[in-house]
Every structure is written in C-alpha cells, then in structure tokens.
Amino acid sequence: MSSIISVANLSKTYGSGFKALKNVNLDIKRGEIFALLGPNGAGKTTLISIICGIANPSQGKVLVGGEDIQTSYRKARSLIGLVPQELHTDAFESVWATVSFSRGLFGKPKNPDHIEKVLKDLSLWDKKDNKIITLSGGMKRRVMIAKALSHEPQILFLDEPTAGVDVELRKGMWEVVRGLQQSGVTIILTTHYIEEAEEMADRIGVINKGEIVLIEDKTTLMQKLGKKRLTLHLQGKIASLPESLRHYELELCDNGATLVYDYDTKGERTGITSLLGDLRTAGIRFNDLDTTQSSLEDIFVDLVRTS
Amino acid sequence: MNHRAIRAIYLFEMARTWRTLLQSIVSPVVSTSLYFVVFGAAIGSRISQVEGVSYGTFIVPGLIMLSVLTQSIANASFGIYFPKFTGTIYEILSAPISYFEIVLGYVGAAATKSIILGLIILATAGLFVPLHIHHPVWMLAFLVLTAVTFSLFGFIIGIWADGFEKLQMIPMLVVTPLTFLGGSFYSIDMLPPTWRTVALLNPVVYLISGFRWSFYEIADVSVTVSIGMTTAFLVICLVVIWWIFRTGYRLKN
Numbered sequence: 424m425s426s427i428i429s430v431a432n433l434s435k436t437y438g439s440g441f442k443a444l445k446n447v448n449l450d451i452k453r454g455e456i457f458a459l460l461g462p463n464g465a466g467k468t469t470l471i472s473i474i475c476g477i478a479n480p481s482q483g484k485v486l487v488g489g490e491d492i493q494t495s496y497r498k499a500r501s502l503i504g505l506v507p508q509e510l511h512t513d514a515f516e517s518v519w520a521t522v523s524f525s526r527g528l529f530g531k532p533k534n535p536d537h538i539e540k541v542l543k544d545l546s547l548w549d550k551k552d553n554k555i556i557t558l559s560g561g562m563k564r565r566v567m568i569a570k571a572l573s574h575e576p577q578i579l580f581l582d583e584p585t586a587g588v589d590v591e592l593r594k595g596m597w598e599v600v601r602g603l604q605q606s607g608v609t610i611i612l613t614t615h616y617i618e619e620a621e622e623m624a625d626r627i628g629v630i631n632k633g634e635i636v637l638i639e640d641k642t643t644l645m646q647k648l649g650k651k652r653l654t655l656h657l658q659g660k661i662a663s664l665p666e667s668l669r670h671y672e673l674e675l676c677d678n679g680a681t682l683v684y685d686y687d688t689k690g691e692r693t694g695i696t697s698l699l700g701d702l703r704t705a706g707i708r709f710n711d712l713d714t715t716q717s718s719l720e721d722i723f724v725d726l727v728r729t730s
Numbered sequence: 731m732n733h734r735a736i737r738a739i740y741l742f743e744m745a746r747t748w749r750t751l752l753q754s755i756v757s758p759v760v761s762t763s764l765y766f767v768v769f770g771a772a773i774g775s776r777i778s779q780v781e782g783v784s785y786g787t788f789i790v791p792g793l794i795m796l797s798v799l800t801q802s803i804a805n806a807s808f809g810i811y812f813p814k815f816t817g818t819i820y821e822i823l824s825a826p827i828s829y830f831e832i833v834l835g836y837v838g839a840a841a842t843k844s845i846i847l848g849l850i851i852l853a854t855a856g857l858f859v860p861l862h863i864h865h866p867v868w869m870l871a872f873l874v875l876t877a878v879t880f881s882l883f884g885f886i887i888g889i890w891a892d893g894f895e896k897l898q899m900i901p902m903l904v905v906t907p908l909t910f911l912g913g914s915f916y917s918i919d920m921l922p923p924t925w926r927t928v929a930l931l932n933p934v935v936y937l938i939s940g941f942r943w944s945f946y947e948i949a950d951v952s953v954t955v956s957i958g959m960t961t962a963f964l965v966i967c968l969v970v971i972w973w974i975f976r977t978g979y980r981l982k983n
Contacts, residue, residue: 475824479982497732497826505824511817515749516742527738528825570821 426450426486427502427578427609428474433483435469435633443469445633447483451578456600456610458624458641460617460723466633467613468508471580475505488577501529504571508582508613510563514556518547521555522569529574541572544599561592568599579603581612585619597623617723631727644722646688653695655682655702656711665705671698682709735827739835740842743809747843754805755847758797762851765793766858769915780917781948786859791942792914793855795876798848799909799934802877803901806840806884811891814980823982829975833885840881841874848873861945868953869944875960876937882967889980908934913942918950933963 428451435444444466451457461467472478474485476496485492487499513521522538542548545565550558555566564584571579581600585593593616600610600623614620620627621641628638637644660679671694674683682702686693702709747754770786777785813819822832855861863869891897912934918926929935930951940956943949949956974981 475820477820477823477982479978497828500824500826503824505820507817507820509817511820513816513818516745520745524738524742525821527734527741528821528827530732530734530826532734 425453427453427488428611429486430470430474431484431486433470433473433485434481435466435473435478436481443633444473444480447630447633447635449628449635449638451609451611452626454604454607454609455625456604456612456623457626457628458620459611459613459628459630460620461613461630462727465630467630468582469633470630471505471582471611471613475503475580476500477505501574502577504574504576504579506564506567506571506579506581506584508586510560510567512555512563512566515554517552517554518542518558518566518569519551521566522573525570526573531574537575538569538573541569544602545569546595561588564588565596568596572603576608578609578611581610583613583615585614585616593619629723629726636726645716650685650716650721651688652715653684653686653698654713654715655684655709657681658708658710661707665707667701667705668698668707671701673698682707732825732827732831735825736831736835736838739822739832740839743805743836743839744842746809747805747839754801754843755850758801758847759850759854762793762797762854763858765789765796766855770858780920781946783946783948784859787861788917788942788946789915790852790855790859790861791945792912792938794848794851794873795912795934795938795941796909796914797851798844798873798877799880799905799937800901801847802840802844802880803884803887803905805843806837806881807888807891807897807901809836809840810885810888811897814888819981829971832975833882833971837878837881837885840884841877844877844881845873848877863945864947865944869941872937872941872944872956872960875957875964876941879960879964879967882964882971886967886970886974889974892980908932913938913950917948933959936960 428449430447430449433444433447433449434442436442447466447470449470459467459470469478473480474487474492476492476499485499488502490499490502492499516524519538519542522541523533526534526538539548542551545568547562547565547569550562555563558566568581568584584600585596588596597619600612604610612619612623624641626638627641627644629636657680661675662679664673664675671684675681676683684695684698686695766786766789769789773785779785780788813822852861887897887900891899911929912932913929918929918935918939921929936951936956936959939950940953940960943953943956973979
C-alpha cells in the first residue's frame with residue numbers, strides 16, 4: 424500500500440523551549456485507519472496540527488499525497504479534513520450554513536447533494552436549519568465531522584473524536600468511520616480510549632514525550648506484545664505455593680483458590696506443559712482453567728512505562 | 731487564487747452584518763443623527779459658516795469619516811478576533827487558502843460594510859442639510875481608500891488582541907480621540923498656531939481634509955498630501971499584515 428502521508432525527521436520546539444516533537448518519522452498508508460496513541464502532552468495534537476497547517480514545524484518535512492505541506496500547501500491541504508479535539512464551532516450559524524461554508528473554504532463548488540448526504544450519514548439532517556448553539560455536545564461533534572467531510576477529503580484526521588461522547592454515540596461514530604474507510608478515505612485518529620483503537624485501527628502508533636515509540640499492525644502488535652494469561656481454578660484452597668513451583672512466578676489469588684500464570688505465546692517455550700506436570704507432582708489439582716489475551720491497553724501502558 | 735474561499739469568508743462576514751443589523755447599521759445611523767441634532771442644530775446655530783459652508787453641512791464629511799473609521803476597525807478586528815476566540819480559526823488555517831486571500835475575505839467584508847454605512851450616513855445627512863458633492867468620484871475614492879486602510883488596521887488589532895479589552899483599547903483610546911481631534915467638527919485653521927502644528931501630526935486630519943475637499947473643495951492640507959498620507963498608512967498596514975502571516979504571529983504556534 425502506498426503512503427498518503429509521509430513525515431520525515433519532524434521536530435517542533437515551542438517558543439517556551441518545550442520540545443513537543445523529536446525527530447518524528449511516520450508513514451500513513453492510503454486507505455488505512457491509523458490510531459495514534461499517547462498520554463496527555465505526548466505530541467499527538469502537535470503532530471496533527473503541523474500536518475494540517477495549523478502549527479509551523481521547527482524542522483523536518485511532511486508530504487501529503489506527495490505534496491509538500493509548505494511549498495505546495497494548497498494541494499496538500501485540499502486532501503485533508505480535520506476534526507480537532509476541542510468543540511470549536513460557530514454559534515449563530517445554521518448547521519447547513521456552517522458546513523457549506525467549510526466546503527467553500529476548501530475551494531469546492533456548491534454541491535447541496537453532497538452536503539445532504541454528509542448530514543444524513545451523521546444523523547444531522549433534521550437539524551440542518553438549527554443554530555449550532557442549540558445543539559448538544561454530541562451533535563456539535565458530528566457537525567465538526569460534517570464540516571471536515573464537506574469538501575470530500577481523501578484523508579480525515581480525528582483528534583479524540585469520541586472524547587466526552589456517550590457509549591451509544593461513540594459506537595455510532597465508529598460505524599461512520601468504518602463507512603468512510605470503505606469509501607476510500609484514509610483515517611488518522613488519536614484517542615485515549617484503547618478500546619477505540621483496538622476496535623477500529625488497522626495500524627497503531629504510540630507516541631510518548633514527542634517520540635514515536637512504536638508503529639505496528641494492530642494484529643501483529645497484539646501477537647508480538649500481547650501476553651496470555653492462564654488462570655487455574657483449584658479444587659481446594661492452598662495457603663502458599665510449594666518451593667517446587669516458585670520459579671514459575673505464579674500469582675495466588677482469591678484467597679488461594681486460583682493460580683494465575685502469564686506466558687508469552689511467541690516465546691520458545693510457554694512453560695505450560697512443565698507447569699501442569701509440576702502441579703500434579705505437587706498434588707495441586709484444579710477443576711477448571713481458562714486463558715485470556717492481554718488487551719491493547721496493557722500493551723500501551725507497558726510501552727509508555729518503559730519508553 | 732481560491733476564489734470560492736474568499737467568497738465564503740466574505741459572505742460569512744456579510745451574513746453576520748445582516749444578522750446584527752441593529753448593531754451594525756441602525757446604531758451608527760442613529761448616533762450620526764444625534765450628532766446632527768447636537769452639533770448641527772444646537773451648536774451650528776451659533777456658528778454661522780466655516781470657510782463659506784454652513785456649519786451643519788461642513789461637519790458631514792467628518793461625521794461620515796468618524797463612522798467609517800471606527801466601524802472599519804470594529805468590523806475587521808471583531809471579524810478575525812472572534813474565530814480566534816472561539817477556536818474556529820483552525821479551519822481557516824488548515825484550508826488551502828493563502829494569507830492574501832484570508833485578508834481579502836475579511837478586510838473586503840469589513841470595508842464593504844463601512845462603505846455601505848458611509849453611504850447610508852451620507853443619505854441620512856441629506857435629510858438634515860443640503861448637500862452638494864463637487865467631486866463624487868474622489869469622494870468615493872477617499873471613502874474606499876479609508877475603509878480599506880482602516881479595515882486592514884482593524885485586522886491587525888484583531889490579530890494582536892488576546893482579549894476583549896485589548897480589542898476595544900485601540901479604538902476607544904486612540905482612534906476615537908484622534909477622530910474627534912482630527913477636524914471632524916471644525917477646521918484646524920480655527921485652532922491656535924501651536925495646536926494647528928500638533929494637529930498636523932494626527933493622520934486622521936489628512937483623511938478628513940481630503941474627504942471634505944471632495945465635497946466642498948475646501949481643505950486643511952493639500953489633497954495630494956491627504957492621498958499620500960492615507961496611502962502611506964495603507965502600505966504600513968499591508969507590511970505589518972505581511973509580517974504577521976510570515977511569522978504566524980498570534981495565529982500559529
């Protein structure tokens with residue numbers, strides 16, 4: 424898959440001396456959903472702001488659709504739709520007027536059919552004549568998405584798209600985002616909700632302290648870094664682990680009723696066979712067992728902690 | 731050139747005027763009418779003529795300039811400050827639009843509003859005093875030049891302001907006094923020599939003088955100097971705006 428965005432050696436130092444981005448290199452593939460994860464202040468919004476033209480880079484180069492964002496900014500920006508993190512909306516304009524304004528701003532001729540489709544897709548059609556000030560927070564968020572989609576962008580940036588949005592609406596937005604991807608739009612989303620990245624993304628990038636810590640296919644990431652957990656439900660409670668089992672780093676839970684063992688599926692040996700053998704030798708029996716995969720959240724927390 | 735973007739900004743700003751018709755148009759017209767009542771009728775009855783023109787008629791160009799100056803600054807500064815305040819400026823900055831086009835949209839709309847307002851005030855004045863414009867083309871040229879120049883100045887204030895207080899500060903503390911002291915209601919020839927020299931440091935004197943000349947062929951300073959001074963201020967504003975966008979001052983981090 425070809426790159427639609429290419430970020431090379433990008434750095435950003437603010438006037439205060441704070442280094443928000445440090446030599447960032449990143450390629451976004453055409454048609455993918457890329458989730459950028461990172462704690463607060465990691466540099467996610469700064470990176471998006473530079474790509475979209477809202478902030479100036481201190482160093483480095485960004486190509487969007489092969490066009491340099493500084494020397495060929497018109498072509499580069501016309502490919503991008505941006506939904507910022509904060510709810511920046513006009514107050515007294517109607518939904519229809521503000522979305523049409525955005526289309527005009529991007530130099531596109533009037534197309535009421537397209538605006539109608541966008542508003543209907545986002546369940547805003549019945550609000551098209553309402554003043555934005557009268558809308559709820561969730562609706563305003565959707566108006567911002569409608570504005571970003573008004574000029575039929577090839578790339579959509581969603582900066583924390585579901586922050587402060589209720590569960591039902593969040594799932595509705597995921598549907599919208601999937602629909603956009605199917606229509607060929609490349610989507611870059613930043614999120615705090617790991618669940619969202621896990622649910623939506625094709626690839627995941629983790630940024631921390633202005634540096635890209637990791638970029639990986641979601642499934643590969645889950646396989647590579649994901650650990651599995653074996654939980655054994657014991658027939659009888661035990662007070663402590665026998666000496667022969669100490670080297671397994673088992674965890675005794677539920678007042679001695681369950682044993683928990685973390686293992687790496689990609690490791691040469693999982694240690695499960697010998698563990699089960701040693702348990703039998705030690706006379707510890709169990710009546711049930713289950714295994715679970717560690718979530719993206721666990722992976723993310725580990726990465727941020729170690730980076 | 732992104733014509734559609736310029737048009738979008740222009741129409742967006744003009745739509746704001748129609749939405750706030752009372753504040754944008756009616757209020758300045760009412761204020762001007764009151765000036766006619768106070769200065770034209772009450773004071774004017776004690777000053778028969780100024781340089782061969784009745785006092786009521788004499789103050790018309792100054793009154794128009796007073797409104798055009800203040801409204802150009804107010805419209806343009808608010809036009810660009812409000813998106814900064816609400817955060818919607820992100821959309822302008824991320825759109826495929828050049829700085830020149832942004833300025834053209836905002837300043838064009840602000841200047842249009844001021845020109846419309848100036849013409850409405852002119853028509854209103856016609857109800858109070860007899861008017862005869864000697865050089866209508868020059869009158870329009872001065873009106874447009876002033877509206878554009880001070881809309882550019884307002885745009886700069888809107889970018890510079892980081893709060894509503896600053897937004898009001900320059901218009902209230904600098905522009906209004908300069909306008910009142912710039913010969914709106916009198917000829918600077920009526921001042922003592924020292925104050926006349928001081929008055930010549932006030933750029934508004936040149937605007938009002940030139941504008942008044944287009945009406946009655948009477949001027950405090952030569953018309954060429956008036957045009958030169960106004961154009962010089964226009965160029966200064968353009969240079970400052972060019973610098974603002976080149977550096978991203980108060981717009982981009």
